[in-house]
Structures are given as C-alpha cells and as structure tokens.
Amino acid sequence: MRVAVVGATGRTGSEVANEASDRGHEVVPLSRTPEGDQRDVADLPAVLADADALVDFTVPEATVEHAHVAAESGVPLVVGTTGFDDDQFGTLVDAADAVPVLKASNFAKGVQALRRVVRAGVAALPEYDVELIDTHHNGKRDAPSGTALTLLEDIDEARDEELDRTYGREGEHDRASDEVGVHVRRAGNVRGEHEVLLAGDDETLTLTHRAESRRVFAAGAVDAAERLAGRDPGFYDFSDVV
Ligand SMILES: NC(=O)c1ccc[n+]([C@@H]2O[C@H](COP(=O)([O-])OP(=O)(O)OC[C@H]3O[C@@H](n4cnc5c(N)ncnc54)[C@H](OP(=O)(O)O)[C@@H]3O)[C@@H](O)[C@H]2O)c1
Structure with missing residues (x-):
C-alpha cells in the first residue's frame, strides 16, 4: 500500500x-x-x-x-x-x-478491551460511584482526552443515563449519585493512562489501561x-x- x-x-x-x-x-x-x-x-x-x-x-x-x-x-x-x-x-x-x-x-487494542470491561463493570455495579482519571504527557492540548470522553459515553451507555460530569473538585459539596468525577493530569512524558474507579461500600474495582509506548x-x-x-x-x- x-x-x-x-x-x-x-x-x-x-x-x-x-x-x-x-x-x-x-x-x-x-x-x-x-x-x-x-x-x-x-x-x-x-x-x-x-x-x-x-x-x-x-x-x-x-x-x-x-x-x-x-x-x-x-x-x-x-x-x-x-x-x-x-x-x-x-x-x-x-x-x-x-x-x-x-x-x-x-488505537490501542487494550483500550478497546477496556471499553468492553468498563461497560460490563458499570452495568454489573449500578449503585457504585464512578470516577475517571486521564493522565497524559505535558504536551497534550485537549482535556479530557478523546479516550476519556469515549469512556464517559461507555459509562453512560452502561448506566442507561447521562451522568453529570464533575471536572475535578474544590470546596465543599455533596457527591450526587448521578455524577461521574473526571480528573485530568498532564505531566512529564506519560504516553497515556486511563483509570476507571468503581467504588461501593467497603470495596473498589479499578480498571486501568496504560500505553507504554x-x-x-x-x-x-x-x-x-x-x-x-x-x-x-x-x-x-x-x-x-x-
Ligand atoms: N487516537 C489515538 O490513538 C491517539 C494517540 C496519540 C495521540 N493522539 C492524538 O493525535 C494528535 C497528535 O498528537 P501528537 O502527540 O502526535 O502531537 P504532536 O507531537 O504535537 O504532533 C502534531 C503534528 O501535527 C502537525 N500539525 C500541527 N498543526 C498542523 C497544521 N495546522 N497543519 C498540518 N499539520 C499540523 C505537526 O506537524 P508539522 O508542524 O510538521 O506540520 C505535528 O507533526 C492529538 O490530537 C492527540 O490527542 C491520538
């Protein structure tokens, strides 16, 4: 070609x-x-x-x-x-x-697998809080990453509702059950890392993809x-x- x-x-x-x-x-x-x-x-x-x-x-x-x-x-x-x-x-x-x-x-195949696993995990744990962390190198311009936005759509699809996005947190506020926290870190030469945290009472499930190159x-x-x-x-x- x-x-x-x-x-x-x-x-x-x-x-x-x-x-x-x-x-x-x-x-x-x-x-x-x-x-x-x-x-x-x-x-x-x-x-x-x-x-x-x-x-x-x-x-x-x-x-x-x-x-x-x-x-x-x-x-x-x-x-x-x-x-x-x-x-x-x-x-x-x-x-x-x-x-x-x-x-x-x-375009990482592992992220395609992560998307499926995230949809399954969120659907299986409907009462759990969901938080998303996107970490990339300090030269990345867009935030949250395109992958983070795709994962948010996957989470909504699995929950069958559009969760409110809370971008970072500061000050006092109660966490709503229909919100998803989105946290963006930009540092060094990190190729790309996405973590979805599902947390209920007394247990957490963390799903992470890390691009090494x-x-x-x-x-x-x-x-x-x-x-x-x-x-x-x-x-x-x-x-x-x-
Ligand atoms: N989908 C994925 O799997 C994936 C993975 C990694 C990155 N990305 C995305 O890919 C994009 C590039 O990321 P990167 O880290 O490779 O960026 P980068 O190192 O800054 O490279 C960007 C390239 O775009 C070119 N460019 C910039 N402005 C241009 C313009 N106006 N016209 C033509 N070319 C232009 C530059 O080339 P010249 O200055 O030589 O023209 C440069 O080579 C970002 O949007 C990033 O989020 C996607």
Whole structure:
C-alpha cells in the first residue's frame, strides 16, 4: 500500500510512518516544514492522487482540511487526532459520504478491551460511584482526552443515563449519585493512562489501561488503514474493522 501520513513529524505520526514502513508499505510523510523525504502538506492533493490511505495525527483544524482533500481524492482516511468540536466532527462525517473514514480516540487494542470491561463493570455495579482519571504527557492540548470522553459515553451507555460530569473538585459539596468525577493530569512524558474507579461500600474495582509506548497507537492506526482499503464510503469504528 501507499500510505500518506500527515503529522509525520509529530510524536505519534512519526511512529505511524515507522510502523507502516516496517510492514513494507510505501510511506509518504507530509509536514508543514518538510525535511528529508517529507513532502509539504500543501502537496496533499497531488500525493493523494496516487495513495491508498491517508493517516492523520495532527490537530482538529488541520484534520478537517485534510478530510476535504481525502474526500475529493477518493482516498480512505484514518483519523487519530482528538479534540474536535461538533462542527469539525461534522466535517469528518460529511467526508464519510465520499470515502471510508475511521476515527478512533484510541488505537490501542487494550483500550478497546477496556471499553468492553468498563461497560460490563458499570452495568454489573449500578449503585457504585464512578470516577475517571486521564493522565497524559505535558504536551497534550485537549482535556479530557478523546479516550476519556469515549469512556464517559461507555459509562453512560452502561448506566442507561447521562451522568453529570464533575471536572475535578474544590470546596465543599455533596457527591450526587448521578455524577461521574473526571480528573485530568498532564505531566512529564506519560504516553497515556486511563483509570476507571468503581467504588461501593467497603470495596473498589479499578480498571486501568496504560500505553507504554506510542507504537501501540501506530500499530492500530496502520491496521485500520490496511483494513479500510476497498471498503465502501462510511464512518467506521475501530472495532468494526480491527
Ligand atoms: N487516537 C489515538 O490513538 C491517539 C494517540 C496519540 C495521540 N493522539 C492524538 O493525535 C494528535 C497528535 O498528537 P501528537 O502527540 O502526535 O502531537 P504532536 O507531537 O504535537 O504532533 C502534531 C503534528 O501535527 C502537525 N500539525 C500541527 N498543526 C498542523 C497544521 N495546522 N497543519 C498540518 N499539520 C499540523 C505537526 O506537524 P508539522 O508542524 O510538521 O506540520 C505535528 O507533526 C492529538 O490530537 C492527540 O490527542 C491520538
């Protein structure tokens, strides 16, 4: 496959380029400040004229532009970027009318398993308090993480109601039974850690996923790119294809 990677200079995009290359794919890395074999991101339409997939780990405002180009070029799009607002997300959904689009807030297979386990745990313990902790490196811009937001949706689904989000706590207040505490930590070079705490009287259940390297995200993204090729246009979930 010929795989174009935008954000190829970034922490995660560079790992995607390495992973795809290690699997024998022809990789076209793109950057705003190209060096070496990188192409200028302004060349994306020309690059996509002859590509089998585009993988994007950049920023939301750039990803929406790249999604337009992918749709116009008929190239499947894998989106790892997080932090979209509703309008930006709508642009990705629109692009899926023309090409297959797969967006995942977390490409680690362990997180896909965590989501299932969290849904099962929350459903099995309906009286228990739920708290979520998201820990990432100090360069992460969006908070809570895309993965944390996905886990919150999973918790709501398992509870069959939308729990009130309480972002951190300060001062005095009683904890309501229909709230979920959300705690965000940004420090050092932590790759990504998510913990869901379920607590009842006299017992706690802690479900944790920890990414030890960005290679797990890269592997999942390249899996997605490989399996998206040849699919019909549409909006795909990671669990649909991998
Ligand atoms: N889904 C997942 O599994 C997963 C895992 C990890 C990270 N992420 C998400 O992926 C995104 C990137 O994370 P990261 O840690 O790799 O960030 P990063 O190291 O800051 O890299 C971001 C990349 O985006 C490019 N970029 C920034 N603004 C751009 C623009 N306007 N146009 C084109 N390219 C632009 C930069 O490249 P140039 O400056 O060279 O153009 C840079 O290489 C974040 O949203 C993060 O939350 C998702």
